[in-house]
Amino acid sequence: MFKNFHSDRCYVIAEIGGNFTTLEQARRLIDEAAGCGVDAVKLQTYRAQTLSSRVAMFDMENTGVTSQFDLFNKYAIDEKLHHEVFLYAQDKGLDWFSSPSHQSDVDLLERCGVGAHKIGSDDAVNLPFLRYVARTGKPILLSTGMCTLEEVRRSVDAILGEGNDRLILLHAITSYPTHPQHVNLRAMQTLMETFPQLDVGYSDHTVSPVASLCAVAMGARVVERHFTYDKAADGPDHMLSADPAEMKWLVDAIRAFEVMRGNGIKRPADSEKTTRRNNRKSLVLTQAVRAGDRLTAESVAIKRPGYGIQPRFYEQVLGRTAGRDLDTDAVLDWSDLA
The missing domain is CATH 3.20.20.70 (Aldolase class I)
Known part of the structure; x- marks a missing residue:
């Protein structure tokens, strides 16, 4: 029925x-x-x-x-x-x-x-x-x-x-x-x-x-x-x-x-894939650095976009050295570090 x-x-x-x-x-x-x-x-x-x-x-x-x-x-x-x-x-x-x-x-x-x-x-x-x-x-x-x-x-x-x-x-x-x-x-x-x-x-x-x-x-x-x-x-x-x-x-x-x-699972929606990449924040250089330079609070900031090293690793990155020459506004990736 x-x-x-x-x-x-x-x-x-x-x-x-x-x-x-x-x-x-x-x-x-x-x-x-x-x-x-x-x-x-x-x-x-x-x-x-x-x-x-x-x-x-x-x-x-x-x-x-x-x-x-x-x-x-x-x-x-x-x-x-x-x-x-x-x-x-x-x-x-x-x-x-x-x-x-x-x-x-x-x-x-x-x-x-x-x-x-x-x-x-x-x-x-x-x-x-x-x-x-x-x-x-x-x-x-x-x-x-x-x-x-x-x-x-x-x-x-x-x-x-x-x-x-x-x-x-x-x-x-x-x-x-x-x-x-x-x-x-x-x-x-x-x-x-x-x-x-x-x-x-x-x-x-x-x-x-x-x-x-x-x-x-x-x-x-x-x-x-x-x-x-x-x-x-x-x-x-x-x-x-x-x-x-x-x-x-x-x-x-x-x-x-x-x-x-929805289904109740807390995870990024399909529609958030692009905004997750573009609108989240990463560790970004505020000034150019050369290979071997030590990264400091003066040279690293937390800014958009979101495809670099996540902000939760900020303290771990400070004090590390650059593995290669990097320009201002470079979005840091783990491969950039020595």
Whole structure:
């Protein structure tokens, strides 16, 4: 399923679930996402009747105070639309999967032939559900918003206990939107240290792409951002979604960073070969000397270029004698010394 997942680069997911209710809207989102260079699109799979009681309320910045049941009922999509959206994403060369919220949602996605499952933070500690998903044998991306580290341990153990080790952990903050002081990207690194056998990434609910880019620089293997064609469109997630310009900037910045990151070996870059020779310094004569003259601090200085005797040998050269006649500004070589 993860045909676009490569070991040497970050996997970028455009979360379009909740930002469409028609195939036309979904196609527009997928077209825009593909044009931005993302690796995958993700949906949300739920039915209000199996997700929320009628007394559950939202009280978040992006929703205000409103009925969860009514909001989920408004934005739920049926199985036919799932199939159509997934096929369209596949035709565009994107990976595709969804976040189920109930066992029946998992079954629907399995009928669609989904190759992975994303677990939202609301189900991060729902151990019976995690075990059910794990038994599909498919890769699982687990968001860990609202979790303590011990809760994450229990969830990881539940999934691994079903024999499924195809698990990716995503640091997340379940605030919509998430403000900078709450992002806490170092917690993502705590997950990396605690679960070194697992890939770790970041699910971003901030209002700009900066946090996702920072997460990649701090080692995220996966980043997920909500995606929209219009931040002002109807729906609670559009305001915290990246628009095409932001997503394109993010993907381009991530790919540029991955080139800049290099291999970690501290050595001169290929591009430095000429400047290393020309711009470093060597031992250079400040006056002409004749064969047999003793070299002194008055006759030897440290100057550019860098292809002569290195400055670290300055004290060793002082007191030596010239092996031949040398002009002012001669760049000293060991063969010049007696």
